[in-house]
Every structure is written in C-alpha cells, then in structure tokens.
Amino acid sequence: xxxxKNLVKRYGRTVATEIESLVIHPGERxxxxxxxxxxxxxxxxxxxxxxxxxxxxxxMLGDNVTVSENxxxxxxxxxxxxxxxxxxxxxxxxxxxxxxxxIEESLVEERLSSLTQFFNGQIRDQKKYIRDLSKGNKKKVGxxxxxxxNPKILFLDEPFANLDPSSQILLQRIIAGQPEDMTIFxxxxxxxxxxxxxxxxxxxxxxxxxxxxxxxxxxxxxxxSYFAAKSDLNEV
Amino acid sequence: MWxxxxxxxxxxxxxxxxLGTGIAARIFxxxxxxxxxxxxxxxxxxxxxxxxxxxLADRPLFAxxxxxxxxxxxxxxxxxxxxxxxxxxFRQLALLPIRxxxxxxxxxxxxxxSLFNILPLVFLLPVALSTMKPEYGLLPSIIxxxxxxxxxxxxxxxxxxxxxxxxxxxxxxxxxxxxxGLIYFLDSLGIIxxxxxxxxxxxxxxxxxxxxxxxxALTIGIYYLVEKRMLNQAYVSGxxxxxxxxxxxxxxxGLSTYGFFGTVAQLNMQLMFRNKRIRTQxxxxxxxxxxxxxxxxxxxxxxxxxxxxxxxxxxxxxxSFAQYIWSYQxxxxxxxxTLPMSTKQYLNAQxxxxxxxxxxxxxxxxLYYFMNPDIPKINTAAFFFNxxxxxxxxxxxxxxxxRKLETNTAGTFNMQGxxxxxxxxxxxxxxxxxxxxxPFSVLGYKDLGLLIVGGIGLLGLLFKPLTIRGITAxxxxxxxxxxxxxxxx
Numbered sequence: 001x002x003x004x005k006n007l008v009k010r011y012g013r014t015v016a017t018e019i020e021s022l023v024i025h026p027g028e029r030x031x032x033x034x035x036x037x038x039x040x041x042x043x044x045x046x047x048x049x050x051x052x053x054x055x056x057x058x059x060m061l062g063d064n065v066t067v068s069e070n071x072x073x074x075x076x077x078x079x080x081x082x083x084x085x086x087x088x089x090x091x092x093x094x095x096x097x098x099x100x101x102x103i104e105e106s107l108v109e110e111r112l113s114s115l116t117q118f119f120n121g122q123i124r125d126q127k128k129y130i131r132d133l134s135k136g137n138k139k140k141v142g143x144x145x146x147x148x149x150n151p152k153i154l155f156l157d158e159p160f161a162n163l164d165p166s167s168q169i170l171l172q173r174i175i176a177g178q179p180e181d182m183t184i185f186x187x188x189x190x191x192x193x194x195x196x197x198x199x200x201x202x203x204x205x206x207x208x209x210x211x212x213x214x215x216x217x218x219x220x221x222x223x224x225s226y227f228a229a230k231s232d233l234n235e236v
Numbered sequence: 237m238w239x240x241x242x243x244x245x246x247x248x249x250x251x252x253x254x255l256g257t258g259i260a261a262r263i264f265x266x267x268x269x270x271x272x273x274x275x276x277x278x279x280x281x282x283x284x285x286x287x288x289x290x291x292l293a294d295r296p297l298f299a300x301x302x303x304x305x306x307x308x309x310x311x312x313x314x315x316x317x318x319x320x321x322x323x324x325x326f327r328q329l330a331l332l333p334i335r336x337x338x339x340x341x342x343x344x345x346x347x348x349x350s351l352f353n354i355l356p357l358v359f360l361l362p363v364a365l366s367t368m369k370p371e372y373g374l375l376p377s378i379i380x381x382x383x384x385x386x387x388x389x390x391x392x393x394x395x396x397x398x399x400x401x402x403x404x405x406x407x408x409x410x411x412x413x414x415x416x417g418l419i420y421f422l423d424s425l426g427i428i429x430x431x432x433x434x435x436x437x438x439x440x441x442x443x444x445x446x447x448x449x450x451x452x453a454l455t456i457g458i459y460y461l462v463e464k465r466m467l468n469q470a471y472v473s474g475x476x477x478x479x480x481x482x483x484x485x486x487x488x489x490g491l492s493t494y495g496f497f498g499t500v501a502q503l504n505m506q507l508m509f510r511n512k513r514i515r516t517q518x519x520x521x522x523x524x525x526x527x528x529x530x531x532x533x534x535x536x537x538x539x540x541x542x543x544x545x546x547x548x549x550x551x552x553x554x555x556s557f558a559q560y561i562w563s564y565q566x567x568x569x570x571x572x573x574t575l576p577m578s579t580k581q582y583l584n585a586q587x588x589x590x591x592x593x594x595x596x597x598x599x600x601x602x603l604y605y606f607m608n609p610d611i612p613k614i615n616t617a618a619f620f621f622n623x624x625x626x627x628x629x630x631x632x633x634x635x636x637x638x639r640k641l642e643t644n645t646a647g648t649f650n651m652q653g654x655x656x657x658x659x660x661x662x663x664x665x666x667x668x669x670x671x672x673x674x675p676f677s678v679l680g681y682k683d684l685g686l687l688i689v690g691g692i693g694l695l696g697l698l699f700k701p702l703t704i705r706g707i708t709a710x711x712x713x714x715x716x717x718x719x720x721x722x723x724x725x
Contacts, residue, residue, distance in 0.1 A: 045719075048574055052716040073576035082570040082723070086502070086512040087644070092487060099492065099499045101573050129510065131644070 001026045001153065001183055002047065007056035009207070011044060016042040019056075028153075031198030031215070032187035033223065035230075039207035040187040041079065044155050047185075048077055061152065073101070077155035078146040083140060086131035090123045090141045093130060097145050108148060116143050118170045135162045143171070149220040153183045160193045172196050174178055191227070195220030269351070272357050280362030289685055300367055301435035304384070307356070308391060309416045315352055315395035316412050317515065340466045344459070347396065353388050360384050368442075376442035383451050384443050390455040393462045400465065409519075454555045496577070496584075500585035501592075505566060508557070511643035514564060521552035525597060532607040539677045540609065543689070545669050546618035547626075549601045551665075553593035554622060558630035559637060559661055560588060566640030566722035572714060580708045583631065587704065590627045612681070617671070617690035624696025626665045628703040633713040635707070638721030 001023040009017040017039050024030060032040050044127045045051040048057050049065040058063050060071040077083065085093055112124065122137055123144070128209075130141055139162050146154060160168050173185060175197050190192050194201060194215075201219060203211040203226065211226070213219070246321050279286055284296045292299035339482075368377040392661060398412065407608055422428045441447045486509060491502040531537065531545060548555070572582070598619045604611040642652050669689045676685025696703065 048570075050573060050719050051568055060398070069578050072272065072574060075574070077574050079570065082568055083574075085568045089507060092506070094500065095492075096503060098576070100496075100577055174307075 001028075002059065004047070005056050005059070006160060007046060007058060008054045009051060010054055015207045017053075019043070019207075019209055022202075022209065022212075024183060024185075026183055027093060028200055029175075029184045029198045030186070031187065031194035031201040032204060033189070033191060033194055033201060034187075034204035035189075035227070038203055038204040041157055042207070043204065044077070044157055044185065044187060045077060048075070048079075049156065074152040075155065076146040076151040076153075078139075078142040078159065079155070079157040081142070084130050084138060084142045084145065085130055086138075089129055090126060090133075090144075093141060093145060093193050094148060097148055103148065103150075103195075107150075111148055111150065112144065115147070115174065117233040118167060118174060119144070120167070136160035136164060136167065139163060140167070147174070147178075150179075151182065153185065154178070155185045157187045158189070159186060160188055160190050168193065191223040192220055195223065255661065257554070265417070269355075270353055273716060276355060276359035277362060280359040283363050283367045284606070296367060297371065297439070298435050300363065300645065301438055302431040304360075304524055305431040306420060306609045308387060309420060311352065312391050312398075312407075313413050313416045315391060316471055317397070317409055318394075319347070319350060319395055320351055322397065327447070336374070336467060337463075340463055343461060344393070344396075347392060348389065350392070353385075353392060355656055356388055357385065360714050379445070380438060380441055383448050386448075386451045387457045390451070390458055393455070395622050396462050397458065397465070413595050445497075449618050466723040468495070496581065497585045497588055500582065501589045503587075504557075504589055507643070511564075513643050514557075515643070517556045518553060520700045521556055522597070524550060525600060528601065528604050528607075532611065539610070539682050540658070540670055540674055542608075542614050542675050543618060543686070544666060546601070546611070546615040547622060547666050547669060550598040550615055550619040551595045551596055551622040551626060554627055554630065555662055555665070557593070558590055558627055559633045559658060561631065561634045562718055563598070563634070563637040563639060563641045564643055567643070567719075569640075569719060569722045579711050580704060583707055583711070586631065587627060587700065590631075591623050594622050594627075612683050613686055617686040620690040620693030621669045621694070624693030624698075624700075625669075628696065628700075628707060629665060632710060633658075635711050635718065638718055640722040657711050 002022075004019050006021070007017055007019045008015070017201075032043065034040050038039075040236075042051065046053055047060065047065065057066070059065075061074055063071050065071060065205040078233070085096065088096065094108060094112060098105070116124075119140060122133075124141055130138055133141065143156065143159055146156065159171060159175075163171060171191060175186065178184060184197075186194065186197060199215050201211070201213050201215050201223065202209055203213075203223075213222075218228070283300060287293055287296060287299045292302070364377045364381045364384075368380055372380070400409075419430055423430045437447055440634065441451075486503045486505075488505040494501065508518055528545070528549065537545075555654045564571065598615060601615050602612050604615075636657065669692075672692070673685040673689050676682065676688065
C-alpha cells in the first residue's frame with residue numbers, strides 16, 4: 001500500500017528523516033510517536049509530496065508520489081490549520097471538499113451526521129467562518145473534512161491536541177470505527193491515545209525509526225517507560 | 237502613562253507589517269505620498285493660476301471654497317470606505333492598569349495622524365498664504381486655517397461614527413457615495429447652493445469669531461460622541477467582530493453549477509469578498525474605473541498613454557489577483573496540494589476565471605466611447621493582450637511569490653508580503669505592450685499598432701494549452717519551495 005525506500009531529508013546538517021525501508025499494508029492503523037523535532041510531520045509531509053526528499057522515494061498505491069497525482073483521489077489528510085479554508089463556514093468547507101472530490105450530497109450528509117456527537121452542536125449550521133472558531137473546533141472541521149473523503153489512506157497529524165477530553169475519547173471511537181480496510185496514519189505526543197487506537201506503533205527519533213512494534217495491552221505502558229527512560233538519559 | 241503608550245505607537249508604526257518589509261514597498265509608499273503631496277502643494281501655492289482658465293477665474297476665493305467643499309465631500313466618502321481604527325489595539329491594552337478612557341483617547345488621538353488629515357494640510361497651509369492672506373491678512377487666514385482643519389477633524393470622527401453604524405455593509409458605502417454625489421449634483425446645478433453657504437460661512441470667519449466657535453464645538457461634540465460610544469463598548473468581546481457584513485454573507489452559490497470551474501470560481505469570489513485586504517483592493521481598483529471620467533475629458537493624453545490606461549482598466553482584477561493566486565491562498569496551500577485535482581485542471585479553471593474578470597471591467601470601460609470614440613478600439617486590443625499574454629505571464633510570476641499574504645488584515649495600503657519583484661512584474665505587463673505600440677503610433681499607424689498588440693494577445697490565447705502546460709511544469713517544480721515559504725511565515 002505504502003512503501004518507503006531509502007528516504008532522506010536534511011535541513012542543512014540536521015537529518016529530518018532517514019528511513020531505509022518501511023512498508024505499510026492495507027487496513028493497518030499506524031501510530032507515529034516521538035518527541036518534538038523527531039520528524040513526525042516531516043515524514044507525513046514527505047509521504048504527501050509536500051516536501052521534496054533529498055533521496056529515496058515514497059510509493060503510494062503503486063505510484064511514486066512525486067511523479068503521479070492519481071493517489072490523491074485515494075487519500076485524505078489533516079495535518080494542521082493549513083488544511084482548512086478559514087474564510088468559509090464549516091458547511092461551505094465541507095461542500096467545497098465534496099465538490100472537488102465528487103462526493104454525492106446524500107453521502108456527505110450521511111458521513112457528517114455520523115459525526116454529530118463529535119461536533120457537539122458547534123460546527124454545522126453555524127454562521128461563523130472557520131477563522132472565528134476556537135482552535136478545537138477548527139480541528140474538528142479539518143478532521144471531518146478528511147473523513148468526508150472516506151479514503152483508502154487517512155493521515156492525521158496530532159489530531160488529539162487542542163481537543164477537549166470528551167472529544168478526544170469520541171475521536172478515538174471515530175477512528176476505531178472507520179471501515180476495516182482503511183489505512184490510518186496517526187501521529188501524536190499522547191501515548192495513551194496511540195495505544196488505544198493503533199495496532200502498530202512506530203517510534204521516531206532524529207528522523208529515524210527506532211522502534212516498530214505491534215501494539216497490545218501493554219503498549220501504552222511500554223511506550224511510557226521508553227520515553228521516561230529517554231528523558232532520564234538526557235538529564236545525565 | 238502617555239509616554240508608554242506613545243512608545244508602543246511608535247514601535248507599532250515602524251515595525252508595522254503594513255509598511256512592508258521590502259524596500260520597494262517603502263519606496264512605493266514614499267512615491268505615493270510624495271506624488272499626492274507635491275500635487276497638493278503646487279495646487280496650494282498656485283491656486284489662482286491653476287483656475288486661470290476656468291469660469292470662476294475672477295472669483296478665486298469662491299472657487300477655492302467650492303473646491304474645498306467638493307474635496308470634503310469626497311473625503312468623507314473615502315474615509316468611510318478606507319479609514320480604519322484598529323480595535324485590536326484595545327485588546328492589547330485592556331488588561332493593563334491604564335484607565336479605559338485613556339486608551340480610547342489614545343486610539344482616537346492616533347486617528348488624527350492619518351494621511352487623510354495630513355495630506356490636505358499640505359494644500360491648505362500654502363493656499364492660506366497664497367490666496368487668503370493677500371485678501372484678509374495673516375491673522376484671519378490663520379483662523380481660517382484652524383477652521384478648515386477643524387472641519388477635517390469633524391470629517392475624521394464623523395467617518396468613524398458612520399463606519400461603526402454601517403459596520404462594513406457595502407450597501408451603505410454605495411448610499412454614502414450616492415448621497416455625496418447627490419449633494420454635488422444639487423450644488424453644481426445650482427438647485428441647492430451648498431458650496432455658496434460653505435463659502436459664506438468661511439468668509440464670515442475672517443471677520444467674526446463665532447463661526448469658528450461653532451465649527452470647533454461641532455468637532456468637539458462629534459469627538460465626544462465617538463469617545464462615549466467607544467467607552468461603552470470598550471470590552472474585549474465588544475471589539476471582537478460579531479457579525480459578518482452583507483458582502484461577506486454572499487456565498488456565490490450560483491457559480492457552483494458550472495462544474496469544476498464553478499467550484500474554483502466560487503472559492504475565488506469568497507476569497508475576494510470575505511477578506512478585507514483583497515476586498516479593499518478590488519473595490520479600490522473598480523473605483524479607479526471612474527478615474528477615466530477625468531482622464532478622457534479633453535485631449536490631454538496621446539494614444540500611447542490611452543493604451544497604457546486601457547491595459548490597466550481592462551486588467552484591474554487580474555493585476556491585483558493573478559500574481560498572488562498562490563500567496564493569497566497560502567494559508568491553505570497544503571490542502572490544495574493534497575486534494576485530487578490536477579494542477580493543470582486547476583490552472584485552467586483559474587485562467588478562465590481571470591478571463592471573465594477581465595470582461596467584467598472591459599465591458600463597462602467601453603462606455604467611455606461617449607467621451608472618446610477611440611476607447612473601444614484601444615480597450616479591445618488591451619483586453620486581448622491582457623487575456624492572452626498578461627494572465628499567463630502573471631500566473632507564471634505567481635509561482636515565485638513565496639510569502640504568504642495576510643488576507644484579512646487591514647486593507648488600505650497594506651504592503652505586508654509585497655516586494656519589489658511584484659511591482660516590476662506589473663510594470664512589465666503594462667509597459668511591454670506600450671513599447672510594442674509606440675513606434676506604430678509615432679509613425680502614424682495607430683490602428684495597425686493596436687491590431688498588432690491585440691493580435692499578439694489573440695495568439696497567446698490560441699496557445700493557451702501550451703502556456704498552461706508550461707506553468708504547470710513550473711508550478712510542480714516550485715511547489716515545495718512555496719509550501720515551505722507559506723509554512724514559515
């Protein structure tokens with residue numbers, strides 16, 4: 001489904017990403033964890049052809065991402081606020097996404113109504129522009145916009161940050177409730193959420209994959225002890 | 237306390253993003269101010285000579301007051317449209333231990349130093365010396381000047397008050413412009429002689445003091461009204477934008493029936509009308525269409541200049557939009573790049589949109605036929621050149637604009653993110669066809685020259701698929717740099 005080969009990205013001397021090989025299979029739920037500056041966003045951006053790699057390639061659904069644009073109809077992503085159009089109302093934004101993606105109106109309604117609880121009455125039928133919404137609500141709009149596409153591969157960067165506790169739990173359920181064949185890529189600082197949602201956890205450090213583990217009941221504890229140990233090391 | 241506030245204001249002025257970081261932007265602003273300053277100064281110094289040929293030549297004082305009266309009419313309309321008072325400033329200061337009244341006074345005091353008040357002084361001061369003083373002596377001229385400045389300040393605060401009540405509703409812009417137009421119309425036809433009243437009032441000022449007191453009282457009165465109103469809503473929530481204006485409420489959903497082009501066009505229209513900066517630019521540009529009323533009267537300008545002006549008129553929207561097509565959308569650039577639409581398809585839609593935008597200003601510009609029968613010919617050639625050559629050229633230039641433009645910050649003279657290259661592109665676009673045309677017009681083959689300029693444009697239009705392909709290739713090469721640029725600022 002996604003294949004990464006010898007991918008390298010440097011900013012000056014700093015290595016932002018250096019991945020020899022990574023293969024992602026259909027339906028996998030992948031959690032990307034790491035401290036600030038570990039290269040999570042860079043890796044996702046490379047996969048989405050938003051950043052140009054210095055070497056190596058990303059093959060998405062059979063195409064090199066830098067060559068073909070076909071994969072774009074099969075994926076959707078929400079990385080940050082640069083994925084919402086701030087002078088539209090949420091409803092107009094959803095409509096725009098639906099039009100560009102050729103999604104039927106009835107399907108749009110169906111998919112959005114499944115998020116009613118998540119929206120908590122503050123997103124739809126509002127006369128506010130997205131730029132006037134709170135950070136958390138902006139995020140909800142962006143996530144909903146990405147879910148609207150019902151893609152084969154979904155990328156979410158830090159989706160839990162800025163959400164209130166109830167919304168975080170709801171979002172966990174929403175992600176878990178997506179069709180089984182959907183591949184989902186979630187990056188997060190929050191180890192608990194990753195442990196809940198993802199079956200495969202990749203730990204990044206200085207742009208490299210340092211651990212790639214199958215998640216089980218103990219994953220969260222394991223992750224926590226890993227990062228705790230790291231910070232102890234740094235103190236010495 | 238005043239010192240601290242002034243310190244803030246000083247820093248705010250010099251570090252303001254609106255001034256622009258590029259030297260070119262500053263130079264442009266400098267030229268703009270110098271140009272109008274010089275015009276006002278010369279007009280002030282040589283007012284009597286300037287009106288030598290008009291029918292009011294024998295009554296220079298009356299002519300002066302008539303001119304000032306009309307200027308004040310225009311002034312209030314322009315102020316209502318363009319003058320802004322930052323209410324964000326209030327939020328910065330609200331929680332500091334400064335009395336609210338002081339903050340409001342500081343904000344209102346700051347508004348006195350706007351160009352709207354300073355530029356007219358460049359005219360009023362010399363004109364008081366050159367025209368008023370010989371007639372009435374020094375002291376009455378000074379009193380006259382004080383009275384005039386008081387009227388300017390009256391306009392200043394009146395505009396703030398009007399602006400508050402209409403809260404950005406463009407219908408009221410039209411209404412206030414219409415009202416000013418009506419007063420002008422009634423006056424110039426002599427139905428209600430407003431300017432004569434104005435003249436009489438200010439002439440009385442030179443002998444008696446009481447009219448000055450009335451003018452000052454009115455100015456102070458309106459100031460207190462504004463101050464009181466601002467004090468009443470001096471809460472952070474009160475100064476936050478509450479409701480969208482009428483313009484912003486338009487959603488242009490009619491466009492959505494035109495397939496992919498419609499979707500792009502609808503988003504463009506929303507981008508234009510819901511973001512203060514772009515909206516102001518477009519409205520300002522459209523107002524400039526009326527400048528033709530002045531330009532085309534009489535035979536002041538040669539055909540080369542008329543072509544230059546024609547290029548500007550037919551391309552107003554293209555000039556202020558095409559080369560910023562990515563930087564205006566910088567805040568959601570990554571979304572555009574991950575949506576399933578090909579660059580080529582997207583650029584095609586934008587091209588079509590820009591052609592329609594050209595038509596929107598070209599068609600009304602044809603009405604100048606009634607002032608100069610050559611205009612339709614000239615503007616048609618200009619239209620084709622804009623559509624065939626300038627649009628693709630500026631779309632290409634757009635891929636070099638790596639700075640995101642703050643779209644919803646203050647509109648007037650906002651230079652944030654603008655640099656020298658962009659002015660250069662505009663000059664190339666407006667001057668290249670003029671240089672092509674120049675030899676033909678000098679040798680007397682004016683029509684042939686127009687035919688060639690228009691023909692080049694038509695050729696460009698025929699090769700549209702080719703140019704689109706070129707821009708697509710360029711975009712695909714530059715998009716990473718653009719993403720990085722928009723992300724970092």
